[in-house]
Amino acid sequence: MVSTIQALPTEVVHLIAAGEVIDSLASVVRELAENSIDAGATRIVVAMWPEQWRVRVTDNGCGMNLEDLQRAASAHSTSKIRICADLWKITSLGFRGEALHSLTTLADLEILSRPAPSVEGGVCGWRVVYGYTGEVVHLEAAAIAPGTVVTVSNLFGNCLGRRQGLPSTAQQMRAVQTTIQQIALCHPHIAWQVWQNDREWFTISPASTMGQLIPQILHQVRASDLQELQVEIPEKESQANDSKLNLVIGLPDRASRHRPDWLRVAVNGRMVKTSELEQTILGAFHRTLPRDRYPICCLHLLIHPGHINWNRNPAKTEIYLNDVNYWQQQISQAIEQALRINSATVKEVVHTSRVGKLIKAAEEKSNYNINPSQPDEPNQTSHYLTAVGQVNNTYIVAEHPGGLWLVEQHIAHERVLYEQLCDHWQIVPVEPPIILYQLSPAQVSQLQRIGLDIEPFGEQLWAVRSLPALLQQRDDCADAILELSWGGDLQTAQVAVACRSAIRNGTPLSLPEMQTLLNDWQRTRNPRTCPHGRPIYLSLEESALARFFRRHWVIGKSHGI
Structure with a gap:
């Protein structure tokens, strides 16, 4: 044969x-x-x-x-x-x-x-x-x-x-x-x-950094919509040089995408496909963007070549990365750092269409009505924002070194509570139990899934004997539990609890209460948006205000002299 x-x-x-x-x-x-x-x-x-x-x-x-x-x-x-x-x-x-x-x-x-x-x-x-x-x-x-x-x-x-x-x-x-x-x-x-x-x-055109180059490629994004960070990463093992992480993110309150097409990961000068690192990026932006929106994120890892096996794909687009869990941890920490509001990012030069529209509306209405409810407090030098007053019992007016911010009190508090819940989710017993009527089997199963103790209490009656600690003192506790019963994972439940527990718009606050909220909000990991992805603050920079009031004019010339 x-x-x-x-x-x-x-x-x-x-x-x-x-x-x-x-x-x-x-x-x-x-x-x-x-x-x-x-x-x-x-x-x-x-x-x-x-x-x-x-x-x-x-x-x-x-x-x-x-x-x-x-x-x-x-x-x-x-x-x-x-x-x-x-x-x-x-x-x-x-x-x-x-x-x-x-x-x-x-x-x-x-x-x-x-x-x-x-x-x-x-x-x-x-x-x-x-x-x-x-x-x-x-x-x-x-x-x-x-x-x-x-x-x-x-x-x-x-x-x-x-x-x-x-x-x-x-x-x-x-x-x-x-x-x-x-x-x-x-x-x-x-x-x-x-x-x-x-x-x-x-x-x-050439640029000094990746962040300065992106607006040439993604034309609808401005440099002020991006935050760039360069981090030195010490090697776990003894190597000749430390690693570097270059990160550019679109700030979630300003720039996002309909598709995950701007999750770019590069390693040592080449764009690669790595599902582990891409999922890490998506996870770091979780609960910072609206539903069905995705972040802009460009990540460039410069690491010792001994950590990489390039021979996984003919085009070298897929790699094997040693100790991927370590790099995932470093990426998450870098994104968290980039999302924070601190002294390096508080003086952003932002004059977007949102600011222009706000000033135009102010011209037409002329109705700010800022009435501080307390005398001015001493400037708190340990924080970058100082509460000045409250607009319509909804927006906190805050001064910072670069201008003026409006902070929406409900969603700022919602962000604070959500991160506290993520870090310290606590189910506590409640006595007497809360009685609910006509729950479906799916609703009962959902409440059990998020850790609540619930049992039959009679014909179409259910007794809830434990609940999230934040809801314990609320008058609308039964309504809140019903809301939690309608589905979603634990994080969805945490968002719902934070939203229901946050300060309501229309609630008057004293200056100390405003300042406390501002301080707590500035310390959150993702202070730019609420867990639903809505922007929390609007920045009116000193440079934008100066342009509007034309303070650069020469006084003599402005009078025709």
Whole structure:
């Protein structure tokens, strides 16, 4: 009997391997751009002719000499690693030596390159054309500035079925744009210029940090809507350098998304997919956003390469991270720190449309009616907000070093109570029991699920013998328990208890009571929104007030002198 198992021909092996690395125009751009970054480029120009299946990437990196150019497209040729141990010390974006070789298998490849004049071989540039599987078929001297120009033409020309299976041109261009934006976020110091069919498509200007770059990509978000944080993380084990965590979040009272499409996680310069870290981010924002809204969060971990196994995915988008629980803990703490209101974030320069609308309404109505119910208290230097008065028994007017804030008292107190309940959820006995009527089996089961002691007490009667401690002294305790019986998990119950127990709008407060609430609220972990995601405060910055009252005018000129 003849064996049906046979070794694949070499050309088939190369084609299969190449298809794992290069599967679209976006993957071509990604691989070439990452090579440019590894070469130290600070300016990258990407030009595409999608109908011709052609891509050109130009950079001002270190360039290659003639010897390197002759080897660059050979199979498994790289300058990044040498031995097996190097796989656990990877600090570059590329290291497998597959990208250029794969391109020679799937397309026509041409490279022009020249090192810097100070480097050996930097006097002259070279143009190299590669044939199938990476052999050099044409070589000539070329006039070129230091750097590299890689041109890929006729992509998938030898396997046209691959082209037919790809998305439309418009979809591929969106994928290219997303790819470039993700790389730019990881390397904000690089300038990008992108062309499509000989016309400039978009540019990305260099920035000092990831947070300064985001408004160029997410145009509806302003810099003042974001909070950026950089944290040094000490290694658990002895390593050469401490780790760093760069975090940019959209403040939950100003910026959120309909979809979880701006949860971006990068590790050591590359965007990756890691469900564990993404769930950690979502968990850290839990009960800070409205229902069906998702956070804006860009996280970049710079950690010792020994913690990472990049060999999980051909595109290196999936990784294995050692001791993931430790990194999850660090991320949660960083997000908690970024969400706080403190001396670093209290002087935010915010002049949004909300402030403009409020001032416009004030002009029309002229009816603030701020009447402090107590004489002014001494300024409490231990806190950043000082209670001034109360508007309509609903909003606390607070002064801070940068201007004036309006704090909605009910939802500020709701945030305080909710976090207290999360930290100290306590079920206490109640005597006599609270009698409820006509509960369904589902309602009884729900009350038992959140820890309440409930038992039959007669025909269609139920006795509740324990309840959350916060509800114990309330006159509407029975109504509150009925509300809890309508479903949801423990956190939903905690939100409901906090909402029902919080100070009602319309309740007059003394200045000491206002100040106590402000102090408690400032100490919460997520002071910007209530557990339902509503904004708690409105900031009227001194700079915005100065612009409105035109205090920058010169007095003499304003009088026509």
